[in-house]
Amino acid sequence: MKVKVIMGREEKEVEVEEGASVADVLKALGINREEVIVKLGDAIVTEEEPLEEGIRIELIRVISGG
Numbered sequence: 001m002k003v004k005v006i007m008g009r010e011e012k013e014v015e016v017e018e019g020a021s022v023a024d025v026l027k028a029l030g031i032n033r034e035e036v037i038v039k040l041g042d043a044i045v046t047e048e049e050p051l052e053e054g055i056r057i058e059l060i061r062v063i064s065g066g
Helices: 022-029
Strands: 002-007 010-015 036-040 043-045 056-061
Touching: 002 022, 010 022, 022 036, 022 056
Parallel strands: 002 056
Antiparallel strands: 002 010, 036 043, 036 056
């Protein structure tokens, strides 16, 4: 199935297996799940969130410093 992923101004379509979760999409993109916050619509979701065909998620990079 295909999932649309928005990161900043970039939008990608990622191919994952049926029943995939947010964690599967992050793995396919080579992104450490501790480096991003994932939004589905207006809600922040965990990496266990199941996804459906054609769904759109937004990845927001976590910025840390001191």
